[in-house]
Amino acid sequence: MKSQTQKISLIIIVGPTASGKSALGIFLAKEYNGEIISADSRQVYRHLTIGTGKVMGMWKRRPKQDRGNWFVSDGVPHHLIDFVPPRRHYSAAEFCRDGKTAIADIVGRGKTPLIVGGTGFWIDTLVGRMPIAPIPPNTRLRAHLARKTPKQLFTQLVHLDPMRAKHIDRNNSHRLIRALEIAQAGVTPPPIKSVSPYRTLWIGITLTREEMRERITRRLRHDLRRGMVAEVRRLHASGVSWQRLEQFGLEYRLIARHLRSFMDKKTLLAQLERVLWQYAKRQMTWWRRNDSINWISTPKEAQRLVRIFLATTLKK
RNA sequence: GGGGGCAUAGGCUCAACGGCAAACCGCUUCUCUCCAAAAGAAGAUUUCUAGGUUCGAAUCCUAGUGCCCCCG
Secondary structure, three states: OOOOOOOEEEEEEEOOOOOOHHHHHHHHHHHOOEEEEEOOOOOOEOOOOOOOOOOOOEEEEOOOOOOOEEEEEOOEEEEOOOOEOOOOOOOHHHHHHHHHHHHHHHHHOOOEEEEEOOOHHHHHHHOOOOOOOOOOOOHHHHHHHOOOOHHHHHHHHHHHOHHHHHHOOOOOHHHHHHHHHHHHOOOOOOOOOOOOOEEEEEEEEOOOHHHHHHHHHHHHHHHHHOOHHHHHHHHHHOOOOHHHHHHHOHHHHHHHHHHOOOOOHHHHHHHHHHHHHHHHHHHHHHHHOOOOEEEEOOHHHHHHHHHHHHHHHHHO
């Protein structure tokens, strides 16, 4: 049993798309008796496999008398991956909640949790860098507000929650609607800064621009050869709407358009490269302002950081 | 060989009575309190070339160059 005052140690691996996060995660998990919590807003969905770059894995019965199954890749259990039906929505708040449970579960069995993934926002909510309001989505309200212009939404927010209105992006309907949702619930949002219950080691994979481009292209070619287009066709055939595929973004959005003949194969390839590149840059923009990240370029550097990190835990 | 048309940013996109050269996409950078692979913001970059007319030219005139079309 850990003492109440001792924080749980977390290893977090981030990096732009196709940078090799998953492989590094598995490598470190094997090396240091870890289990992986995937932090990827698309890999949570079942049947989104090739397009999300999900690791190859199998659902296996959990050992001992433990209930349920888990997703195992290369002998390493992965949590919060491949478990949500594609037609259902899974939010950052749910990830935050489920992630905490998963961490407790892993630590409870004496293992080290490694959070690995490309969705920076989700990771930040999980580790307490970015608190979120415990107000569930209100579909009816959202549908109602969706018809208003950002200007109208902003005006409403000024009345309901002037503090929030002060800082919000007044052109961004998504954010305005969510802010109104929270305001209507009559709950004061959590403080900007909260104390994290975790002790964290952030590891970020850096690549030169050329390397990033190369990896994206290579991975894209590989995924197309593996049948990424067929995967999207299958999803739609099984009842996932074009609209839903559109929401998934990137590969799913563009391939869905291709399947509806909005663009030919050549255009598709060019567009895919483009949006993946843009995505990778957006990811980097998110992490660039996180000073805690140790940027590394080889597994050896990561290994060294982890060794030191875990050694200092034991001393305490 | 003869006739006609077109030429505006990185772009098989595209606007501008002779009066501040716009838009869209891309590019660069940024934002982020439940759609985050989402959504939003800011910025850089342009009138084919050489002359002429004019207070003033992307716009009118002349020539050149390139592309397209028609007639032989």
